[in-house]
Amino acid sequence: MALAGARAVEAAADELKRLLGDRVSDAPAVREHHSRGESYHAPAPPDIVCFPSSTGEVAEIARISQRFRLALVPFGAGTSLEGHVNAIHGGISVDLREMNKVLRVSAEDLDATVEAGVTRLQLARALRDTGLMFSVDPGADATIGGMAATRASGTTAVRYGTMRDNVLALTVVLADGAVIRTGTRARKSAAGYDLTRLFVGSEGTLGILTEVTVRLHPVPDAVSAAVCAFDSIQGAVETVIATIQLGIPVARIELLDENQLDAVNRYSRTHYPVAPTLFFEFHSDSDAHLKELADTVQALASERGGRGFEWATHLEDRERLWQARHTAYYAALALRPGAQGWTTDVCVPISRLAECIVETRKDNEGAPFPICLVAHAGDGNFHLIYVLDPRQPDEIEHARRLNERMVVRALAMGGTSTGEHGVGLGKMKYLEAEHGPALDTMRLLKRALDPDNRMNPGKMVLP
Amino acid sequence: MALAGARAVEAAADELKRLLGDRVSDAPAVREHHSRGESYHAPAPPDIVCFPSSTGEVAEIARISQRFRLALVPFGAGTSLEGHVNAIHGGISVDLREMNKVLRVSAEDLDATVEAGVTRLQLARALRDTGLMFSVDPGADATIGGMAATRASGTTAVRYGTMRDNVLALTVVLADGAVIRTGTRARKSAAGYDLTRLFVGSEGTLGILTEVTVRLHPVPDAVSAAVCAFDSIQGAVETVIATIQLGIPVARIELLDENQLDAVNRYSRTHYPVAPTLFFEFHSDSDAHLKELADTVQALASERGGRGFEWATHLEDRERLWQARHTAYYAALALRPGAQGWTTDVCVPISRLAECIVETRKDNEGAPFPICLVAHAGDGNFHLIYVLDPRQPDEIEHARRLNERMVVRALAMGGTSTGEHGVGLGKMKYLEAEHGPALDTMRLLKRALDPDNRMNPGKMVLP
Numbered sequence: 004m005a006l007a008g009a010r011a012v013e014a015a016a017d018e019l020k021r022l023l024g025d026r027v028s029d030a031p032a033v034r035e036h037h038s039r040g041e042s043y044h045a046p047a048p049p050d051i052v053c054f055p056s057s058t059g060e061v062a063e064i065a066r067i068s069q070r071f072r073l074a075l076v077p078f079g080a081g082t083s084l085e086g087h088v089n090a091i092h093g094g095i096s097v098d099l100r101e102m103n104k105v106l107r108v109s110a111e112d113l114d115a116t117v118e119a120g121v122t123r124l125q126l127a128r129a130l131r132d133t134g135l136m137f138s139v140d141p142g143a144d145a146t147i148g149g150m151a152a153t154r155a156s157g158t159t160a161v162r163y164g165t166m167r168d169n170v171l172a173l174t175v176v177l178a179d180g181a182v183i184r185t186g187t188r189a190r191k192s193a194a195g196y197d198l199t200r201l202f203v204g205s206e207g208t209l210g211i212l213t214e215v216t217v218r219l220h221p222v223p224d225a226v227s228a229a230v231c232a233f234d235s236i237q238g239a240v241e242t243v244i245a246t247i248q249l250g251i252p253v254a255r256i257e258l259l260d261e262n263q264l265d266a267v268n269r270y271s272r273t274h275y276p277v278a279p280t281l282f283f284e285f286h287s288d289s290d291a292h293l294k295e296l297a298d299t300v301q302a303l304a305s306e307r308g309g310r311g312f313e314w315a316t317h318l319e320d321r322e323r324l325w326q327a328r329h330t331a332y333y334a335a336l337a338l339r340p341g342a343q344g345w346t347t348d349v350c351v352p353i354s355r356l357a358e359c360i361v362e363t364r365k366d367n368e369g370a371p372f373p374i375c376l377v378a379h380a381g382d383g384n385f386h387l388i389y390v391l392d393p394r395q396p397d398e399i400e401h402a403r404r405l406n407e408r409m410v411v412r413a414l415a416m417g418g419t420s421t422g423e424h425g426v427g428l429g430k431m432k433y434l435e436a437e438h439g440p441a442l443d444t445m446r447l448l449k450r451a452l453d454p455d456n457r458m459n460p461g462k463m464v465l466p
Numbered sequence: 467m468a469l470a471g472a473r474a475v476e477a478a479a480d481e482l483k484r485l486l487g488d489r490v491s492d493a494p495a496v497r498e499h500h501s502r503g504e505s506y507h508a509p510a511p512p513d514i515v516c517f518p519s520s521t522g523e524v525a526e527i528a529r530i531s532q533r534f535r536l537a538l539v540p541f542g543a544g545t546s547l548e549g550h551v552n553a554i555h556g557g558i559s560v561d562l563r564e565m566n567k568v569l570r571v572s573a574e575d576l577d578a579t580v581e582a583g584v585t586r587l588q589l590a591r592a593l594r595d596t597g598l599m600f601s602v603d604p605g606a607d608a609t610i611g612g613m614a615a616t617r618a619s620g621t622t623a624v625r626y627g628t629m630r631d632n633v634l635a636l637t638v639v640l641a642d643g644a645v646i647r648t649g650t651r652a653r654k655s656a657a658g659y660d661l662t663r664l665f666v667g668s669e670g671t672l673g674i675l676t677e678v679t680v681r682l683h684p685v686p687d688a689v690s691a692a693v694c695a696f697d698s699i700q701g702a703v704e705t706v707i708a709t710i711q712l713g714i715p716v717a718r719i720e721l722l723d724e725n726q727l728d729a730v731n732r733y734s735r736t737h738y739p740v741a742p743t744l745f746f747e748f749h750s751d752s753d754a755h756l757k758e759l760a761d762t763v764q765a766l767a768s769e770r771g772g773r774g775f776e777w778a779t780h781l782e783d784r785e786r787l788w789q790a791r792h793t794a795y796y797a798a799l800a801l802r803p804g805a806q807g808w809t810t811d812v813c814v815p816i817s818r819l820a821e822c823i824v825e826t827r828k829d830n831e832g833a834p835f836p837i838c839l840v841a842h843a844g845d846g847n848f849h850l851i852y853v854l855d856p857r858q859p860d861e862i863e864h865a866r867r868l869n870e871r872m873v874v875r876a877l878a879m880g881g882t883s884t885g886e887h888g889v890g891l892g893k894m895k896y897l898e899a900e901h902g903p904a905l906d907t908m909r910l911l912k913r914a915l916d917p918d919n920r921m922n923p924g925k926m927v928l929p
Binding site: 109110111112113114153154155156160164165167168177181182183184185187188189190191192193194195196197198200201203204205209220221223244247248249250251252287288289291292295296299350351352353354382383384413417418419420421422423424425426430433434437438439440441442443444445447448450451452463464 | 572573574575576577616617618619623627628630631640644645646647648650651652653654655656657658659660661663664666667668672683684686707710711712713714715750751752754755758759762813814815816817845846847876880881882883884885886887888889893896897900901902903904905906907908910911913914915926927
């Protein structure tokens with residue numbers, strides 16, 4: 004794409020101001036705020052930031068971007084981890100946080116429609132007292148639009164699925180400003196190409212999501228949680244495999260390695276044994292069944308080196324436990340004041356998870372910075388957090404090599420270069436190895452839907 | 467597309483014979499067999515039928531079809547219901563039944579890879595003694611490739627999902643003969659566009675599926691089934707809504723109307739009360755929990771006009787019950803010897819299901835042929851079977867009008883023109899009303915992946 008010059012930016016800014024008034028900004032602080040997510044990638048500010056409040060305004064912004072050949076980069080909560088929101092070709096950052104209305108909740112149909120800028124916790128608050136929950140839980144208080152755009156998942160995906168499974172329908176603004184609605188509120192459909200799934204995970208490179216219809220789930224009647232330390236990572240992972248293979252409907256089954264446990268203990272003032280540890284949550288419709296599930300898993304664990312369960316049945320105890328788990332990232336950063344986190348993830352068939360983790364940890368030995376591991380073990384998905392000093396190029400380079408070795412290993416094991424963080428800038432270079440000729444098919448789709456390469460250009464696939 | 471003439475067909479047949487030997491045929495009986503599925507649509511024979519035995523051969527067939535500008539129409543078990551396999555522009559029918567190997571089963575990862583021509587029951591046989599099952603169950607013994615291509619579902623979708631949810635990865639031959647692999651064996655991925663979901667449900671219009679990696683599920687430890695007659699359709703549907711809303715993990719919840727019950731009784735020599743009836747199946751990991759589930763649902767039913775459960779806990783009793791349900795289509799046809807079935811389906815948000823069924827049945831009153839109703843009620847999906855005399859144009863026209871009224875009603879209720887049968891020829895005319903401008907996006911995808919419109923042309927979307 005021939006990038007538009009300063010004059011085009013100025014002219015576009017004038018038109019945008021006519022459209023949006025003071026909901027347009029080119030102030031340095033605002034542009035700076037929209038230059039990056041929560042990742043290590045170099046910040047890149049947009050030329051202009053817009054704060055539209057309706058799908059119609061987003062469509063008009065797209066038409067203006069088309070006229071002046073400016074890039075369009077959607078922006079939500081700014082919590083992305085692979086540089087998705089960095090405006091590497093400048094252009095217009097479309098901040099969707101003003102589109103923050105919960106439009107509709109149906110208790111009978113277990114679904115809701117929200118504007119893209121509604122966050123996960125905002126939706127949770129709107130559902131309080133309905134007996135329903137939105138299950139996808141990536142940790143950060145991301146926007147639902149951003150979660151759909153990056154195909155987010157999190158701790159409960161093992162039971163309730165990822166955004167792929169929990170989005171029913173979308174409103175999307177295309178490159179030329181056309182507005183389409185994909186999917187319906189029917190639970191299933193065989194009526195045409197699955198555009199909903201095409202846009203889920205497309206990271207703003209095919210269109211901008213402005214409304215999302217999501218599935219909801221009944222809040223379970225009975226919930227319990229537990230922590231169990233293991234003698235070895237293998238024992239922990241084998242417990243996970245056995246649990247999944249028996250079809251035990253565990254709601255969460257998270258693995259933390261001893262480095263991460265140590266960081267959690269320091270940060271959250273907890274006293275878990277410093278060892279590979281599984282965090283469990285069980286959901287059921289009955290207390291008796293809940294106890295059966297938990298007993299079964301406890302037996303599986305103790306046969307595999309589990310050192311006994313510490314239970315958390317009361318809500319406050321469970322919240323404390325999951326709070327410890329959810330602050331894992333910040334706990335890791337706190338190991339080294341002034342450090343920055345480079346967090347990365349891969350996902351492999353669960354039969355290869357123990358091997359992949361063990362070999363990766365061997366690579367990590369001797370690294371000049373702390374490395375913590377957290378896994379959504381039931382999905383075969385694990386994360387590393389490299390706790391770096393960003394002023395040390397050697398550290399960045401060391402992390403780059405470790406990350407590459409891990410991704411190459413995951414691909415060789417039949418896995419994927421990212422289970423849930425997305426491609427953005429960070430994983431682009433691995434897509435050829437992962438997809439082979441199918442990457443050409445992705446390029447065809449990109450060119451068909453974004454012929455002048457304005458939609459989050461330079462990310463995911465190059466046309 | 468300018469259709470190729472007789473000379474091109476002859477030249478292509480020569481090349482195909484060099485490639486495949488006697489696995490090519492232009493014999494009238496073979497072409498006739500490949501002219502239609504199990505639907506009312508006018509048969510249309512291909513010019514040539516091929517029986518490839520590998521992905522490489524399918525790729526070579528695609529290249530030959532490209533050189534001679536001949537249509538490519540994939541063919542599996544021939545059980546499709548909307549004319550998907552009818553070769554309306556002639557060309558090459560690619561019969562995948564020679565590609566019938568189960569390539570790999572992993573008990574640890576709960577997945578399997580099969581060639582596209584493997585049928586559902588063949589896979590079930592291969593899984594016997596593994597403790598695993600493939601859950602998607604559309605009734606007919608369709609091929610896994612055909613089920614993926616039409617996004618099939620069936621009675622267990624309410625618990626285990628449709629083909630959308632149960633396909634992990636695909637091997638696809640594209641229009642130009644390129645072979646791509648979509649997805650990986652990882653349970654989840656955020657690495658690029660979801661090509662797997664794009665091809666699932668694309669009905670051969672974007673490429674030919676040659677291998678499918680599917681998810682498997684553990685065979686449940688405890689299973690029971692039951693039948694319950696109701697005073698009214700409303701009471702039955704309200705029981706379904708309450709069951710789903712409470713999050714009760716029912717494995718099957720099927721509704722048959724009194725016409726269908728009567729047909730089943732006659733055909734299967736059963737003695738169910740002739741009334742709106744729910745067929746249930748419950749799966750659990752424990753007998754105690756199973757009983758709790760069943761008791762809860764029984765209470766919900768009796769509060770809503772259910773006349774008491776008839777239980778089938780032993781395997782043979784359950785098989786008899788589901789046999790009765792699965793032969794519903796043939797039972798309907800047997801109401802009128804010599805008749806042909808026109809079967810159609812829609813899917814609506816479950817809150818609208820009772821209303822949609824009641825109004826549709828009002829339309830159906832006074833029709834000059836029997837009409838039976840079967841619903842995958844937990845999904846909001848129902849089917850009608852019009853039992854027609856195909857020699858009576860008045861009957862065809864009457865069915866056409868009824869079908870149209872039902873589809874228009876389902877769309878007005880936020881539903882879809884087909885929950886699981888697919889678009890094929892039969893539902894094309896409703897896609898504009900269902901998708902609006904998103905249909906243009908589907909056309910863009912079609913043109914991008916099939917620029918000379920050879921892949922099952924004239925179906926689903928016109929380029």
